[in-house]
Amino acid sequence: MSSLLDEPMLRYACNQLQSKCSNPLIGSQKASNIDLSNYPPELIRNFSIIAHIDHGKSTLADRLLELTGTISKDSANKQVLDKLKVERERGITVKAQTASMFHTHNGKQYLLNLIDTPGHVDFSYEVSRSLAACQGTLLLVDACQGIQAQTVANFYLAFGEGLTIVPIMNKIDLPAADPEKIAQQLETAFELDTTDTLAISAKSGVGVSDVLGAVIDRIPPPEGDPTKPLRALLFDTWYDQYVGVVCLVAIKDGKIKKGAHPDASKLAVTKCADLAKLTGDRITSTHSQLSYEVSDLGIMYPEQHPCPSLQAGQVGYVVLGMKTTRDAFIGDTFYRDGHRTEAFPGFQPAKSMVFAGLYPIDTADYAKLQDALDRLTLNDASVSVHKETSMALGQGFRLGFLGTLHMDVFSQRLEEEYEAAVINTAPTVPYLVRYLDGTERVIRNPAQFPEMEELGRVKAFAEPMVNGTLIFPERFLGAMMDLCGSHRGEQQDMSYLDDERVIMKYTLPVAEILTDFYDQLKSRTSGYASFDYEEIGYRETDLVKVNLLLNGKPVDALSCIVHRDQSERVAKEWVKRLKGVVERQLFEIAIQAAVNNKVIARETIQAVRKDVTAKCYGGDITRKMKLLNKQKEGKKKMKTMAGGVQLPQEAFMTLLHGKSGK
Numbered sequence: 092m093s094s095l096l097d098e099p100m101l102r103y104a105c106n107q108l109q110s111k112c113s114n115p116l117i118g119s120q121k122a123s124n125i126d127l128s129n130y131p132p133e134l135i136r137n138f139s140i141i142a143h144i145d146h147g148k149s150t151l152a153d154r155l156l157e158l159t160g161t162i163s164k165d166s167a168n169k170q171v172l173d174k175l176k177v178e179r180e181r182g183i184t185v186k187a188q189t190a191s192m193f194h195t196h197n198g199k200q201y202l203l204n205l206i207d208t209p210g211h212v213d214f215s216y217e218v219s220r221s222l223a224a225c226q227g228t229l230l231l232v233d234a235c236q237g238i239q240a241q242t243v244a245n246f247y248l249a250f251g252e253g254l255t256i257v258p259i260m261n262k263i264d265l266p267a268a269d270p271e272k273i274a275q276q277l278e279t280a281f282e283l284d285t286t287d288t289l290a291i292s293a294k295s296g297v298g299v300s301d302v303l304g305a306v307i308d309r310i311p312p313p314e315g316d317p318t319k320p321l322r323a324l325l326f327d328t329w330y331d332q333y334v335g336v337v338c339l340v341a342i343k344d345g346k347i348k349k350g351a352h353p354d355a356s357k358l359a360v361t362k363c364a365d366l367a368k369l370t371g372d373r374i375t376s377t378h379s380q381l382s383y384e385v386s387d388l389g390i391m392y393p394e395q396h397p398c399p400s401l402q403a404g405q406v407g408y409v410v411l412g413m414k415t416t417r418d419a420f421i422g423d424t425f426y427r428d429g430h431r432t433e434a435f436p437g438f439q440p441a442k443s444m445v446f447a448g449l450y451p452i453d454t455a456d457y458a459k460l461q462d463a464l465d466r467l468t469l470n471d472a473s474v475s476v477h478k479e480t481s482m483a484l485g486q487g488f489r490l491g492f493l494g495t496l497h498m499d500v501f502s503q504r505l506e507e508e509y510e511a512a513v514i515n516t517a518p519t520v521p522y523l524v525r526y527l528d529g530t531e532r533v534i535r536n537p538a539q540f541p542e543m544e545e546l547g548r549v550k551a552f553a554e555p556m557v558n559g560t561l562i563f564p565e566r567f568l569g570a571m572m573d574l575c576g577s578h579r580g581e582q583q584d585m586s587y588l589d590d591e592r593v594i595m596k597y598t599l600p601v602a603e604i605l606t607d608f609y610d611q612l613k614s615r616t617s618g619y620a621s622f623d624y625e626e627i628g629y630r631e632t633d634l635v636k637v638n639l640l641l642n643g644k645p646v647d648a649l650s651c652i653v654h655r656d657q658s659e660r661v662a663k664e665w666v667k668r669l670k671g672v673v674e675r676q677l678f679e680i681a682i683q684a685a686v687n688n689k690v691i692a693r694e695t696i697q698a699v700r701k702d703v704t705a706k707c708y709g710g711d712i713t714r715k716m717k718l719l720n721k722q723k724e725g726k727k728k729m730k731t732m733a734g735g736v737q738l739p740q741e742a743f744m745t746l747l748h749g750k751s752g753k
């Protein structure tokens with residue numbers, strides 16, 4: 092028997108066993124004998140919980156898992172869906188989580204699949220994918236804070252998917268809770284009938300059992316026919332170091348099964364890989380047209396729990412032997428080999444919205460950095476990586492991210508993985524250059540900005556825009572209008588959620604929310620405002636490139652693309668910052684910022700004048716002059732020798748990160 096298990100499979104088996112041991116229910120009858128073949132779709136409910144950050148999504152998920160006996164009521168089981176081993180391994184890029192549970196209601200046992208959705212706007216493309224696997228959603232609102240910007244954004248995503256929305260007010264145990272006011276907000280903002288709104292405390296458990304009843308009574312079961320050909324929606328993936336990519340799928344029609352091939356017993360099988368070839372179904376990806384063996388499948392209970400099959404209406408995981416998450420396309424349709432079915436609509440790959448250069452501090456560490464990047468992107472297909480070279484920083488990479496949160500988390504993980512500091516250049520958005528001849532080009536790096544001679548052929552520039560939603564108490568109205576106005580925002584709409592809270596819509600350039608927008612939003616409202624946005628495509632704008640020059644030589648890593656109106660302010664700011672990090676040298680240093688070869692800001696660092704005549708005691712003036720002339724020549728030599736000023740790598744760290752290099 093041991094010959095059947097090669098090393099990776101053995102490690103995988105141990106891993107599975109460990110995860111089962113950490114599940115309080117594994118070992119009990121209920122968990123070990125889950126066979127979902129022929130589970131009727133009318134006894135299944137697929138739902139998600141959507142909410143603004145901190146409104147209690149994970150806490151409610153814990154209570155539901157406890158109430159259904161999926162996890163034990165144990166103080167160690169807190170925020171289980173946030174702390175699953177698989178989720179920790181997935182990191183930030185693959186965030187949706189699924190947990191299946193069983194619940195008996197009116198004498199019937201139901202299979203409830205809770206599909207957790209990532210909350211942050213950077214991952215909203217994934218929220219809609221996850222919602223596509225559900226028929227209903229619990230819209231959770233903090234009974235003290237009320238509706239916030241992400242409540243609005245997530246509501247419209249669920250509404251757009253045509254899901255049944257069950258409104259729930261959470262945290263009613265808090266003294267400041269005001270359920271009546273929140274109900275009014277829900278009616279005003281979403282025209283929801285709030286007569287059936289549930290009022291709960293996910294923390295204490297009050298009212299939570301009614302949530303399970305509402306899921307079963309109000310959310311429709313999945314439609315789907317197990318007897319039809321297979322049609323499965325891929326809505327999430329993560330990377331497992333032992334088996335490769337694990338895919339989360341919602342089976343719309345048909346079934347996928349795992350089990351011995353009829354001929355398996357007749358063949359001499361010596362390797363697990365060979366065994367896998369003889370077991371389970373073969374399925375094809377509509378997107379890539381690649382065909383895969385189903386080597387494992389099951390449900391998340393709440394960790395991976397193998398089952399013999401998955402069928403119409405069910406949600407679970409399948410292992411297909413994919414080596415990296417780049418092979419898996421969220422939104423893809425799987426069908427059984429040779430039985431192509433209609434693909435799900437609206438497949439759209441994640442779009443990078445923010446680009447930044449990444450360089451090792453020590454150029455000798457380039458290979459090590461590449462290695463760390465390869466390992467991290469294995470699990471995160473949404474980060475794009477291209478090699479680039481900078482005159483100032485040497486060899487490095489240009490990375491594309493879904494947003495600034497995505498960029499921050501990735502950079503932090505990279506520093507941990509790579510165990511050294513890296514230099515990130517200032518983030519930029521993808522700009523469009525439209526030429527007079529009708530062609531277009533996307534630029535993701537200031538170095539790609541058209542030079543003077545090319546500018547004559549440029550018809551216009553365009554930048555990506557968003558529709559932003561801000562929600563805040565009325566007393567901050569002036570401050571918020573000022574903030575959006577100073578970030579080139581244009582007001583679209585304004586209304587009141589209740590007698591004191593305002594909801595305001597602005598179109599804003601993405602480049603503006605990369606800067607200090609969030610910090611200002613929080614500081615100007617003491618944290619009382621919330622903000623969310625959706626992309627709305629490109630709008631023409633007037634762009635220029637600001638070049639930073641040291642003694643006339645451009646420092647490519649410090650150039651940036653900005654709106655023409657901001658160029659002077661940005662230029663002055665950068666030369667001042669640069670002056671703060673360049674040390675005085677034996678010659679004068681000119682720090683300049685230029686647009687189209689025209690200098691628009693300048694600072695000067697005076698030379699340190701070495702007193703070369705100090706050793707000349709007494710009055711021989713000709714000897715003094717000789718030494719002073721020699722010094723002057725030395726200065727010239729140093730300028731030409733260096734070809735400009737040498738800036739240590741640490742200075743870039745200070746400039747771009749606002750911290751020292753080590």
Ligand SMILES: Nc1nc2c(ncn2[C@@H]2O[C@H](COP(=O)(O)OP(=O)(O)OP(=O)(O)O)[C@@H](O)[C@H]2O)c(=O)[nH]1
Nearest residue numbers: 142144145146147148149150210261262292293294
């Ligand atoms: N008093 C009270 N606190 C609650 C209740 N539900 C959740 N909390 C607290 O609110 C905070 C946020 O809860 P989470 O469950 O992490 O919220 P979340 O929506 O999952 O947050 P993110 O995952 O960060 O989006 C935690 O400190 C919880 O203990 C409740 O009913 N009453």
